[in-house]
Amino acid sequence: MTNPIADLLKSEVILVTGSNTTECHPIFANYIKEAVLRKGAKLIVVDPRKIDLVDYADIWLRAKPGTDIAWINGLILLIIKENLQASEYIKERTEGFEELKAAVEKYTPQYVSGITGIPASDLMEAARAYGKAKPASILYTMGITQHITGTDTVKSLANLAMLCGNVGVPGGGVNPLRGQNNVQGACDLGALPNVFTGYQPVTGDEVREKFEEAWGVNNLPRTPGLTVTEMFSAAEEGKVKAIYIMGENPLLSDPDMNHIEHCLKSLEFLVVQDIFLTETAKYADVVLPATSFAEKEGTFTNSERRVQRVRKAVSPPGEAREDYRIICELSGRMGYPMDYKGPEDIMEEIRSVTPSYAGITCQRIEGAGIPWPCPDEGHQGTPILHIEKFVRGKGLFFAIDYKPPAEPTDEEYPFLLTTGRVLQHYHTGTMTRKGRGLNMLYPELLAEINTDDAVHLGIGSGEFIRIASRRGDIKVKSLISERPGRGVIFVPFHFSESPANALTINALDPIAKIPEYKVCAVKVEKA
């Protein structure tokens, strides 16, 4: 996120898109509600589903899944036509405006309406609201990014924010809400194929030299590695022979489950380190028992880039060990002794090689977390990014065109499938499906289907339906509802007994390599 969430209380307009915030980020949703109900902010929701947040919205645009670039370009065109753009800001702080202007020229309300299904008048209302607000904030999540055009859509949102001078100001920003407790930290700490910690590129000679010296090794690999989605295909091709998985369940979380299953079986050697025998772990040659967050010390970095403490409350069950200890043990056996006294010791090393974390010590965050970048111990951290100037200098507008999703609907597969989470469960259910409490509330998978579609197909609420794509099929209970639009089916992906990812398509964004979970073509019938 460019801005802290509490900044919403300073926003005149909040644009939420591709985020079912009340279910997926309930505490952030509290701020949205407070901003709307107590501070008088206007809320614009753009989402194909009538999510709960729509109840609090001034404007709701129901865009067809996978058409986001079209409506964003449409808003940009209208804002320019109405002369609501921040001309001074554009002149002083950005470049590429003329190219953007030319690129959005054809996105008239009528043209956008044809692609997205959003009525022209609603688009105009939203453009005026966002364009006039000083400041306005944008929140988004995977509804925006999990498309083959995910990267372009995020750039489009940045275009919109910069157009109105909303980046680098309190109450503004382009704010992706991160879906997992430490997904921000995992990225920050270099668990990515192209960068070391703090997004220092593996292709940089000086960067590699720095890490070679710090780690006492020679010849660190200089070409970016494989992303998670590419790793499994490489396994199928025999290029990757062994995978070591720590705390992930790709069989359920990755697209096209049958394909992943085949890839896992193709491996010569699979190690899974986890707290439960997950669906993925069942395919492992060796399973190593690890510790949960309650059994270890360390830090997590939240969506706001705030580095916060994790503290040990109980000792691990049986012989389970902290993940860091397991890695150290393995490393030592492979001829590279890692001798850390504990997580604090590791943090000291992280600080020494990571400029954005350099000022963050365990002692400093004992009371309250610090948002990076924090270059030295005297620095208070950086709640808002891009104040006065962008990290790259001038903010760059990108001229971006709309592209349709990878798999359009057709006569055989007439429904659009979109996947996501529900309030009571989390990701592949490894944690939330273990206790009584959450499962009392949401015991079994429900697939949301629009009322008209259900009537047309002769399906009653709670009746079982079969959903099939070109890659697989599942049988699930139906929930008839006005939430999805006509022709859209929503299936949560937490449930291994009817896995949504048996249906999804392994079509990737060319840059981010993120799969298009939010759109694929399916057919639906009474089971």
Place this chain on the structure above:
Amino acid sequence: MVKLTIDEREITVEEGATILDAAKLAGIKIPTLCYHKRLNPIGSCRMCVVEIEGLPNPMTACTTPVAEGIKVVTNSERLQRMRRETLKLMLVNHPLDCPVCDKGGECSLQDLVYEFEIETAEYRAEKKEREAIYATPLIRYWPDRCIMCLRCVAACRDIKALGAIDIVGSGFGAGISPVNKEKCESCGECIKVCPTGALTENLSRYKGRTWMVNRVKTTCAYCGCGCQLELNVMNNRVIGITTKDDDEVNRGSLCVKGRFGYEFIGSEERLTKPLIKRDGKFHEAAWDEALDLVAERLTAIKTAAGSDAIAGLSSARCTNEENYLMQKFLRAVIGTNNIDHCARL
């Protein structure tokens, strides 16, 4: 700015502040029960009554805005007598069942009754049964203990903007009821603000008294909000979750997963020993055996097929320190950049 006098001290506060705000600013303590700083003033309990010179009746400090030049007294024999009577009237509806109450030890009512040295419930009233139904099975409503302060109703409305619960009935028969049950998200905001044991958690009931648990502050394990919470630990088991007001991003709030999704920690299904697969079946193994095997196999594959034949998946559920070590292990020890995690999924 407005100038006023409280207990003969001159205080300057912003316009719109209440007398309670002004007193707090000056460090003057006024007893409260229904007041909660995250909620709009409720004014239901009347514990915070104060005298204002020139007015015949005491006013509630939490709902009365300051005015220029007023003189306020927060402590007098009359006010203390009124507060004692208020407490005694609450005890008509609230049994002194502190020995069996989950909230015993950190109950605002218990503290006030103790402070005001009330030893018995003096007044009696005709008992009217109130229904104990609640909006979620994860929370138990104890109507006998409910003092109708309305904090829970206000929290559901002011913080969550849901309005799932409200008062139903009147007089001694009035109680909290799920008026919009389908709106309830089981977030437990109502439990968080309940000053007594009228709302208790249905999962950990009777498993540990407040003074028997050790509370360890940490960061939530679910989404990326980064909520701060306290794991309540007894006998090496997490038996509940609590939060502190004002604590960073969540300011004491949690969602249903944060507050009730802790059972997995102590699950019987947790892995407790390394497992090695032989002939398609898992067998428990000693750590040394498992680690030796992993190191040996990875080394063999690296030697035979090269570093890039090995890949690693790190975890968005693991700590920063663990993620750092995992990428270091893949890069420095295995010699590949094939390291990723589920950021895209």
